[in-house]
Amino acid sequence: GAVVSQHPSWVICKSGTSVKIECRSLDFQATTMFWYRQFPKQSLMLMATSNEGSKATYEQGVEKDKFLINHASLTLSTLTVTSAHPEDSSFYICSARWDGKNIQYFGAGTRLSVL
Amino acid sequence: GEDVEQSLFLSVREGDSSVINCTYTDSSSTYLYWYKQEPGAGLQLLTYIFSNMDMKQDQRLTVLLNKKDKHLSLRIADTQTGDSAIYFCAETPKGGGYQKVTFGTGTKLQVIP
Secondary structure, X not given: OOOEEEEOOEEEXXXXXXXXXXXXXXXXXXXXXXXXXXXXXXXXXXXXXXXXXOOOEXXXXXXXXXXXXXXXXXXXXXXXXXXXXXXXXXXXXXXXXOOOOOOEEEOOOEEEEEO | OOOOEEOOEEEEEOOOOEEEEEEOOOOOOOEEEEEEEOOOOOEEEEEEEEOOOOEEEEOOEEEEEEOOOOEXXXXXXXXXXXXXXXXXXXXXXXXXXXXXXXXXXXXXXXEEO
16 A cells, blocks of 8 residues: 555656646545655755645745646646756655655656756 | 754675664654665655654664654664665654654665675
8 A cells, every 4th residue: 555656757858848747646545745856866855745725835945836736636746847947857756645644655756857 | 953864875794784873853753754765766665653662673674763862773684785775764843744754864775795
């Protein structure tokens, strides 16, 4: 149990295009999901907290118009990187918090390369 | 503050025990976790401990918690080459409403055959 699926695992896009990343909890409900960004050889940086049916809460310094988050159901959150630029290239990881437990389960991550 | 600190690197021989240490600063954290990250992959939850516990053992893994010193450790018995990865400790500080997880810097474990 407690499987989180993240898709795609790797995406290459041209500068100026938008990219959508999906995060699904496959066998449990997750009212709250989290989006992280990880730079090479560094720890995870929380970008935003995604709440089902309401607006996401962004961390300081994260542009909400740049990183659009939609949490439309109890098992799906999406992150859209709008008008991507090379500096947005990174490893993006989502997690889903199992309702009723304070445990976060992580997806496998998405490597974004913007040319 | 909410800084979680770990040593950056640990090298052990296959078959030996590994001990990865972590220091956290928020004594009100309710859960403390250990995650494993293999190259190019997401994080795998290894184990977690409630703040009212001192020790938790799960097969080859032993977690020790010293609340007084705000120190958390992960011991891996009979370390195997497949254990080579980056290990992150994490806490749920009060400042994050006990929901947000604050990660340590990660310890890269290298297992020498």
